[in-house]
Amino acid sequence: MTDADLPFDTKMLDKLAEVAVQVGLGLEPGQNLVLTAPVEALPLVRRIAAAAYRAGAANVTPILSDEAVTLARFEHGTDVAFDSAPDWLYKGMGEAFANNAARLAISADNPLLLKGQDPDKTSRASKANSTAYKPALEKIANFDINWNIVSYPGRAWAKQVFPDLPEDEAVAKLAEAIFAASRVDRADPVAEWQAHNARLRARTEWLNAEGFSALHFTGGGTDLTVGLAEGHEWKGGASEAKNGITCNPNIPTEEVFTTPHKDRVDGVARASKPLVYQGTPIENIEVRFENGRIVEASASEGEATWKKLIDTDEGAARLGEVALVPHSSPISQSGLLFFNTLYDENAACHIAQGQCYSDCFVDEIASDPDKVKAGGGNASLIHVDWMIGGPETDIDGIKPDGTRVPVFRKGEWAQEV
Amino acid sequence: MTDADLPFDTKMLDKLAEVAVQVGLGLEPGQNLVLTAPVEALPLVRRIAAAAYRAGAANVTPILSDEAVTLARFEHGTDVAFDSAPDWLYKGMGEAFANNAARLAISADNPLLLKGQDPDKTSRASKANSTAYKPALEKIANFDINWNIVSYPGRAWAKQVFPDLPEDEAVAKLAEAIFAASRVDRADPVAEWQAHNARLRARTEWLNAEGFSALHFTGGGTDLTVGLAEGHEWKGGASEAKNGITCNPNIPTEEVFTTPHKDRVDGVARASKPLVYQGTPIENIEVRFENGRIVEASASEGEATWKKLIDTDEGAARLGEVALVPHSSPISQSGLLFFNTLYDENAACHIAQGQCYSDCFVDEIASDPDKVKAGGGNASLIHVDWMIGGPETDIDGIKPDGTRVPVFRKGEWAQEV
Numbered sequence: 054m055t056d057a058d059l060p061f062d063t064k065m066l067d068k069l070a071e072v073a074v075q076v077g078l079g080l081e082p083g084q085n086l087v088l089t090a091p092v093e094a095l096p097l098v099r100r101i102a103a104a105a106y107r108a109g110a111a112n113v114t115p116i117l118s119d120e121a122v123t124l125a126r127f128e129h130g131t132d133v134a135f136d137s138a139p140d141w142l143y144k145g146m147g148e149a150f151a152n153n154a155a156r157l158a159i160s161a162d163n164p165l166l167l168k169g170q171d172p173d174k175t176s177r178a179s180k181a182n183s184t185a186y187k188p189a190l191e192k193i194a195n196f197d198i199n200w201n202i203v204s205y206p207g208r209a210w211a212k213q214v215f216p217d218l219p220e221d222e223a224v225a226k227l228a229e230a231i232f233a234a235s236r237v238d239r240a241d242p243v244a245e246w247q248a249h250n251a252r253l254r255a256r257t258e259w260l261n262a263e264g265f266s267a268l269h270f271t272g273g274g275t276d277l278t279v280g281l282a283e284g285h286e287w288k289g290g291a292s293e294a295k296n297g298i299t300c301n302p303n304i305p306t307e308e309v310f311t312t313p314h315k316d317r318v319d320g321v322a323r324a325s326k327p328l329v330y331q332g333t334p335i336e337n338i339e340v341r342f343e344n345g346r347i348v349e350a351s352a353s354e355g356e357a358t359w360k361k362l363i364d365t366d367e368g369a370a371r372l373g374e375v376a377l378v379p380h381s382s383p384i385s386q387s388g389l390l391f392f393n394t395l396y397d398e399n400a401a402c403h404i405a406q407g408q409c410y411s412d413c414f415v416d417e418i419a420s421d422p423d424k425v426k427a428g429g430g431n432a433s434l435i436h437v438d439w440m441i442g443g444p445e446t447d448i449d450g451i452k453p454d455g456t457r458v459p460v461f462r463k464g465e466w467a468q469e470v
Numbered sequence: 471m472t473d474a475d476l477p478f479d480t481k482m483l484d485k486l487a488e489v490a491v492q493v494g495l496g497l498e499p500g501q502n503l504v505l506t507a508p509v510e511a512l513p514l515v516r517r518i519a520a521a522a523y524r525a526g527a528a529n530v531t532p533i534l535s536d537e538a539v540t541l542a543r544f545e546h547g548t549d550v551a552f553d554s555a556p557d558w559l560y561k562g563m564g565e566a567f568a569n570n571a572a573r574l575a576i577s578a579d580n581p582l583l584l585k586g587q588d589p590d591k592t593s594r595a596s597k598a599n600s601t602a603y604k605p606a607l608e609k610i611a612n613f614d615i616n617w618n619i620v621s622y623p624g625r626a627w628a629k630q631v632f633p634d635l636p637e638d639e640a641v642a643k644l645a646e647a648i649f650a651a652s653r654v655d656r657a658d659p660v661a662e663w664q665a666h667n668a669r670l671r672a673r674t675e676w677l678n679a680e681g682f683s684a685l686h687f688t689g690g691g692t693d694l695t696v697g698l699a700e701g702h703e704w705k706g707g708a709s710e711a712k713n714g715i716t717c718n719p720n721i722p723t724e725e726v727f728t729t730p731h732k733d734r735v736d737g738v739a740r741a742s743k744p745l746v747y748q749g750t751p752i753e754n755i756e757v758r759f760e761n762g763r764i765v766e767a768s769a770s771e772g773e774a775t776w777k778k779l780i781d782t783d784e785g786a787a788r789l790g791e792v793a794l795v796p797h798s799s800p801i802s803q804s805g806l807l808f809f810n811t812l813y814d815e816n817a818a819c820h821i822a823q824g825q826c827y828s829d830c831f832v833d834e835i836a837s838d839p840d841k842v843k844a845g846g847g848n849a850s851l852i853h854v855d856w857m858i859g860g861p862e863t864d865i866d867g868i869k870p871d872g873t874r875v876p877v878f879r880k881g882e883w884a885q886e887v
């Protein structure tokens with residue numbers, strides 16, 4: 054585990070660490086940092102710790118996961134192992150966030166780690182974990198504190214994205230894609246992020262000014278009307294957390310997104326890309342919504358996992374997010390399927406089953422859970438994005454009086470802003 | 471980080487994992503396990519996770535530390551970094567233990583990691599950490615739950631123990647010493663541990679039956695009378711935690727130990743081996759006690775660190791443990807200095823500055839913190855063992871009526887039991 058073994062330019066990791074801490078988190082002096090990562094990402098973990106301490110962090114606490122330990126549960130665990138989770142750890146994290154700790158996650162996992170495991174066990178384990186994680190996730194979903202996710206080119210992940218290349222070449226290619234999408238291959242990554250954030254802000258300002266009550270998606274087998282929550286607000290790029298710190302939660306990010314109305318989604322949605330959910334690939338999802346709820350669901354592969362997923366709780370069959378990404382976005386243009394939500398959701402328009410972001414409401418509503426609920430904000434243990442956009446996607450914005458405004462045509466923004 | 475890179479027989483790690491879980495923890499089905507380890511010890515972490523799941527663990531949560539991240543704080547941290555600690559994590563661990571989670575620690579650290587760092591910073595960081603760790607440490611020190619420490623042959627540690635050998639040979643030698651001391655190089659390690667525990671129990675039963683009120687140590691520059699706490703009890707080897715589970719907290723262990731009276735220690739103690747405290751070597755410690763408290767202290771190297779240590783709080787200058795280990799014990803006979811308390815304290819009679827083990831009292835007192843205090847049990851943020859025994863050590867047991875009974879002569883037990 055030395056830098057010398059890495060088949061890419063490790064100076065890029067130095068830049069990625071700076072971007073994660075400065076742009077991603079906007080870390081303020083005196084903040085604690087909770088840093089979750091797979092152990093394989095240690096070369097980036099170490100650089101982020103150094104960058105955070107330079108930025109004045111009080112304490113940087115890495116919580117490292119290991120795929121072999123994760124698998125040990127499925128290979129050796131007795132029945133009791135699949136309904137339990139480290140409640141104490143997640144409750145502690147929730148407390149850290151309540152005390153204004155920032156949160157950084159490094160995503161590098163093998164997307165197919167749990168492929169072939171008993172779906173009943175993976176589903177029980179996942180539900181136990183989601184339940185235990187709730188006290189921490191709520192504070193992230195409510196945007197109480199500044200948080201960020203960045204990626205690291207893990208070996209198993211790289212082999213999945215580039216199955217035909219030798220391992221080192223696959224890692225090098227994935228590293229190149231991550232560094233490009235994260236804008237650290239430019240001379241001044243921080244300035245690049247400022248310009249990109251300004252472009253995303255112009256889009257959200259236009260959408261907020263138009264005041265659509267619904268979006269109508271067509272193309273690629275989808276014909277779906279997504280009602281928007283009352284008092285919804287479009288967000289994207291840099292955003293101010295409730296602790297007053299402006300951060301970029303996702304690096305990369307290409308999307309603008311808001312909260313659908315949990316009872317006003319109707320029609321058919323067909324996935325434009327596969328979804329990998331906790332290690333299981335789910336292909337060719339197709340669902341029909343009635344009054345906000347999925348009433349028919351199918352998939353050509355992983356259908357059992359998909360049905361279990363939308364059956365997790367009442368809110369899992371309803372939407373918590375709708376997001377717009379042009380087909381010309383750099384991640385989409387790479388033509389790669391990353392098997393990683395952070396990347397694939399930034400390649401295409403998507404919707405998410407489950408929990409909404411209360412932050413995607415005007416302030417007066419966002420601060421009051423009762424008003425979020427009354428406005429149509431969905432609640433669930435899960436939040437799972439899946440892609441419905443592609444080169445054929447047309448979207449109309451529908452105003453409260455029924456007027457239609459072109460938003461997307463053939464996968465691209467229909468208006469200049 | 472693959473097993474193939476390890477310069478020792480990894481089958482020994484399988485056996486060590488089984489001994490840690492079965493003998494060390496006595497893990498019961500349904501227990502959660504909190505597993506702390508340096509990331510370098512992953513090959514053992516993974517095997518312990520598997521062994522724990524086989525034994526019916528509900529959830530195994532590794533909390534992995536990394537030396538480069540630890541150093542990043544000292545190299546890049548601003549002033550605020552040295553007075554903070556992950557309170558949320560330790561509080562969470564305390565809650566896990568309150569809910570009957572077991573605790574396993576793998577010790578493999580570089581003993582000199584922090585050598586050369588500013589002693590003011592290391593001392594502040596250590597104090598902040600001890601303060602934050604208190605909610606978790608109390609439950610371990612009070613023996614509320616079953617816990618265990620085992621060792622793993624880390625590279626930097628091995629180089630410190632065998633400075634003249636090439637690195638791989640040093641690791642192989644340290645591995646051999648660890649496997650021998652942990653009794654996993656025998657055909658049936660679990661049976662070996664049962665026999666060893668029976669021998670230690672015979673010693674504690676004799677000491678408890680004698681009912682000494684003090685021990686008088688002489689030899690090697692030491693002339694020290696250690697009064698024993700009222701209601702003290704001698705412990706050693708396997709012991710029953712308050713949750714009813716019998717475990718072996720230390721693997722290896724060769725000591726029998728009890729609680730001194732915090733106000734009744736008088737005379738001079740001279741260290742028989744160096745102490746490495748949080749990365750700083752402290753050589754040739756000599757102290758004088760009056761009424762239980764150190765009133766004069768010196769060391770030929772690391773004196774500032776030693777004085778800061780015994781100045782941590784009021785209890786740090788007083789004793790919390792006295793322990794007896796014959797000079798013929800296998801670890802002593804190896805002739806090695808391990809720079810690791812788990813090993814070196816099992817090579818020689820020792821005393822410990824700071825917190826006492828309330829478990830080293832008869833049950834009626836052990837369960838009541840007020841009675842522990844009234845009996846003379848010491849309290850402190852720290853518990854630091856240092857060695858005073860050697861081949862010249864004589865010990866007399868002093869009974870309440872002043873009668874003297876030989877306990878040790880020339881470093882060995884003076885009585886057959």
Ligand SMILES: [Zn+2]
Nearest residue numbers: 308310376398
């Ligand atoms: Zn999204």
Ligand SMILES: [Zn+2]
Nearest residue numbers: 374405436438
């Ligand atoms: Zn989403």
Ligand SMILES: [Zn+2]
Nearest residue numbers: 725727793815
């Ligand atoms: Zn001891």
Ligand SMILES: [Zn+2]
Nearest residue numbers: 791822853855
């Ligand atoms: Zn001790």
